[in-house]
Amino acid sequence: MASFIIEGGHKLNGEIYPQGAKNEVLEIICATLLTPEKVTVYNVPDILDVNNLIQLMRDMGVKVSKLGTDIYSFQAEDINFTYLESDDFLKACARLRGSVMLAGPMVTRFGHALISKPGGDKIGRRRLDTHFAGIQKLGARFAYHEERKIYEISAEKLQGSYILLDEASITGTANIIMAATLAKGRTVIYNAACEPYIQQLCHMLNRMGAKIQGIASNLLTIDGVDALHGTEHTVLPDMIEVGSFIGMAAMTQSNLTIKNVSHRHLGIIPESFRRLGIKVEQQNDDLFVPAQDSYEIESFMDGSIMTIADAPWPGLTPDLLSVMLVVATQAKGSVLIHQKMFESRLFFVDKLIDMGAQIILCDPHRAVVIGHNHNFHLKGGNMTSPDIRAGIALLIAAMSADGISQIHNIEQIDRGYQDIEGRLNAIGARITRI
Numbered sequence: 001m002a003s004f005i006i007e008g009g010h011k012l013n014g015e016i017y018p019q020g021a022k023n024e025v026l027e028i029i030c031a032t033l034l035t036p037e038k039v040t041v042y043n044v045p046d047i048l049d050v051n052n053l054i055q056l057m058r059d060m061g062v063k064v065s066k067l068g069t070d071i072y073s074f075q076a077e078d079i080n081f082t083y084l085e086s087d088d089f090l091k092a093c094a095r096l097r098g099s100v101m102l103a104g105p106m107v108t109r110f111g112h113a114l115i116s117k118p119g120g121d122k123i124g125r126r127r128l129d130t131h132f133a134g135i136q137k138l139g140a141r142f143a144y145h146e147e148r149k150i151y152e153i154s155a156e157k158l159q160g161s162y163i164l165l166d167e168a169s170i171t172g173t174a175n176i177i178m179a180a181t182l183a184k185g186r187t188v189i190y191n192a193a194c195e196p197y198i199q200q201l202c203h204m205l206n207r208m209g210a211k212i213q214g215i216a217s218n219l220l221t222i223d224g225v226d227a228l229h230g231t232e233h234t235v236l237p238d239m240i241e242v243g244s245f246i247g248m249a250a251m252t253q254s255n256l257t258i259k260n261v262s263h264r265h266l267g268i269i270p271e272s273f274r275r276l277g278i279k280v281e282q283q284n285d286d287l288f289v290p291a292q293d294s295y296e297i298e299s300f301m302d303g304s305i306m307t308i309a310d311a312p313w314p315g316l317t318p319d320l321l322s323v324m325l326v327v328a329t330q331a332k333g334s335v336l337i338h339q340k341m342f343e344s345r346l347f348f349v350d351k352l353i354d355m356g357a358q359i360i361l362c363d364p365h366r367a368v369v370i371g372h373n374h375n376f377h378l379k380g381g382n383m384t385s386p387d388i389r390a391g392i393a394l395l396i397a398a399m400s401a402d403g404i405s406q407i408h409n410i411e412q413i414d415r416g417y418q419d420i421e422g423r424l425n426a427i428g429a430r431i432t433r434i
Helices: 022-034 048-059 087-094 097-110 129-137 170-181 196-207 239-251 269-275 318-328 349-354 388-400 420-425
Strands: 003-007 013-016 039-042 063-068 071-075 112-116 141-145 150-154 162-164 186-190 211-213 219-223 231-234 255-258 281-283 286-289 306-309 334-338 358-363 366-370 382-384 404-408 431-433
Touching (some): 022 048, 022 071, 022 170, 022 196, 087 097, 087 112, 097 129, 097 150, 097 170, 129 162, 170 186, 170 196, 196 211, 196 231, 239 255, 239 318, 269 306, 269 318, 306 318, 318 334, 318 388, 349 358, 388 404
Parallel strands (some): 162 186, 306 334
Antiparallel strands (some): 003 404, 112 150, 186 219, 211 219, 255 286, 334 366
16 A cells, blocks of 8 residues: 655645546546447546556457557457456456446447446445436346346347436436447437536547437437447546646645646636635636635625535536635635535545644535634644545645645545646655655
8 A cells, every 4th residue: 555745835836737537538438339440539647547447448358559648549349258257357347436337338239238336436325326227218137146246237229218317427327328329219318417528428429420419418319320430539637636736726825827727618616716715817728826825715695604515517526525625724714515415525524633624524414614714734644545536635735734744545546646746746746655
């Protein structure tokens, strides 16, 4: 198990480029299974979850070629179905939550899929019902094999259907979209997730020959086609990393330029940080965060305490609430952080309280943060990263703290952030991996 040693109190200065979006590229790689032709993907981040999925694709028989630092081609011409029946495949799926999105492409193209309960962050229940119910509506049959703890999905030919999702699940929507592209007839998905990453997936599939309408809305219409062909696709910058860098600049009172952020795909993120009093300036397609001695949290018009809450797109992504909670510890004023979509994501605040933060954890979903206004710095601590987003939030806290901090289990951070210590050290941080 690797750890970070962080010497806090150092300002950042310069420019940093966000990596390709983790959540998008996992969808895109799974979608390459829909065609026997070559699909080339640009701006692929070098992170653990993505690398594990790429290796899984290789083991499945997909021809994978690395064409450049962040460029890969995938050709799913010959699939090793014997491997798909093996315990090795199921164990690999169990370690990677994104593997659930193999189900839709596999069952619609080949008529059969096996998946085990996928892994991922330990942030409470993350149901698979949306995935399964949607694919079942298309005519697939599900069987659960208790002895191997696997789901078997089969269908001769999927049939288009009207599907009203019980939740706007991003990966669930992606799975159903991919399954519907090769189904017979028309599929209508209502209450679909409409995040930029879903939009990107739909645009790529349309370039491959799919017929998807309603992109960027929560009502998608998909007319099935007989086959899809190859294409090229460029992954968006990671909006979660952009938000993380905004938080780092604010907490360390630094001047920082975040380059090539694809501003039109950031949605409410910059404005959400502005509600915490942080100056975020758009400069063409870059964001500039100037150094601030102090930033003051807004109040609502009636004077009540500001609430920052997550919501399905175009609301605030839940992946940034951990970062915003940490940033609020040094703001002027108080804020209620309301994590609606996951039930265990706020439990890392006990580590911040140990560092001197003033936080009241109301319940698994809500925390009140009373900001120090930089009058009292956090102090270095010894902590363990429970998940990707809490891990980066603890790293931000440690970078702003007085003294030395140690963060263990940083493999969780590696799952979502590419060479994070190398990139941050290049602009002034002092982080050592051991």
